[in-house]
Amino acid sequence: MRSYLALAFAVGLYVPASAAEAATAIFAGGCFWSVESNFDSVPGVTGTVSGFIGGWTENPTYNDVTYGDTGHREAVLVTYDPEVVSYEQLLMTFWMTIDPTDAGGQFCDRGSSYRTGLFPVEEGQAEAAAASRDQIAARTGYTIVTEIIEGQTFYPAEDYHQDFHINNPQRYEAYRVGCGRDAVIARLWGEMAFLGTAANPYPD
Numbered sequence: 001m002r003s004y005l006a007l008a009f010a011v012g013l014y015v016p017a018s019a020a021e022a023a024t025a026i027f028a029g030g031c032f033w034s035v036e037s038n039f040d041s042v043p044g045v046t047g048t049v050s051g052f053i054g055g056w057t058e059n060p061t062y063n064d065v066t067y068g069d070t071g072h073r074e075a076v077l078v079t080y081d082p083e084v085v086s087y088e089q090l091l092m093t094f095w096m097t098i099d100p101t102d103a104g105g106q107f108c109d110r111g112s113s114y115r116t117g118l119f120p121v122e123e124g125q126a127e128a129a130a131a132s133r134d135q136i137a138a139r140t141g142y143t144i145v146t147e148i149i150e151g152q153t154f155y156p157a158e159d160y161h162q163d164f165h166i167n168n169p170q171r172y173e174a175y176r177v178g179c180g181r182d183a184v185i186a187r188l189w190g191e192m193a194f195l196g197t198a199a200n201p202y203p204d
Contacts, residue, residue: 022046023082025090025125026053026154028075028117029098030106033172034181035076037165038097041198044085049077050164051156053119054149062158065113073115077154085196087125091132093196094118096189100136103145108179116146119154126150142188 029035032050039045052065055072065072080090098116099106105114118133120126129148137144156162165172176182185193194200 022079023087024121025078025080025087026075026119026121027078027090027094028053028073028115028119029094030074030114030116030181031109031175031179032074032076032157032161033164034176035074035097036163037172037176038093038194038197039076039078039090040165042080042085042090042093042196043201044083045078045080045090047079049156050161051075051077051154052113053152053154054117058153059155062161066111071112072155073113073117074157075117075119075154077156087122087128088132089196089202091118091129093194095132095136096192096195096200097185097197098146099184099188100133100144100146101142101188107181107184118146118148119152120148120150121154 027035027039029038036048036050039048051074052060052070052072053075055065055070057064057070057072060068060070060072064070065074078090100116103115105111106116118125118129120129126148133144133146133148136142189195192200196202
C-alpha cells in the first residue's frame with residue numbers, strides 16, 4: 001500500500017505552516033468516539049469535540065440523530081496547531097482510519113448517521129479535501145464515496161459522549177474490538193493504516 005500512496009507524501013503532506021493561531025476541521029468517520037480517539041493521538045491536535053453535522057434540524061440530540069430522521073452524521077470538530085500539523089496531514093489520518101468505500105455506514109455501525117464526510121470550515125479546505133480524495137482514489141483504485149459538503153452547522157453532542165474513550169476505556173475498547181473497525185482498516189490500508197496516530201506516527 002505504501003507504493004500506492006507515495007505521492008500523498010510528495011504532494012502537500014508536509015506543507016509548512018505560517019499561521020500562529022489554532023485552526024479547526026470537521027471530520028465524519030462513523031462512530032464519533034473512535035474518530036475522536038484517533039485524532040486525540042495526533043501530535044498538534046489540541047482538542048476534539050464529538051457532535052453532529054449535515055442535517056436539517058437545529059440542536060439535535062443523539063437519540064434524534066440515531067433513531068430519528070434528521071439527516072445529521074456523527075462528526076468530530078478537531079482543533080489543531082497548524083505550525084505542528086497541517087490540514088493535509090489530518091486528511092491523510094482521516095482516510096487511513098476509515099473505510100471510504102462504504103456508503104451505508106462504518107464497520108458495524110449502519111445507517112445514514114454513520115456515513116463518512118468532510119465538512120470544510122476554513123478557506124482552502126474544500127480544495128485540499130477534494131485533491132486528497134482524488135489522490136487516494138487514483139493511487140488505490142478504490143471508489144471513494146466520502147462526500148465533501150460545505151456550509152453546514154456543527155452541533156456538539158451530549159457531555160457523556162465527549163472523551164468517551166478516556167472516561168470509559170473498558171467499554172470503549174470492547175465496542176471498538178467488537179465492531180471490527182481496526183481489522184477492516186488494516187486490510188484496506190496495510191502499512192499506512194492509522195497514519196499520524198500514536199500507533200503509526202507520521203514519518204520524519
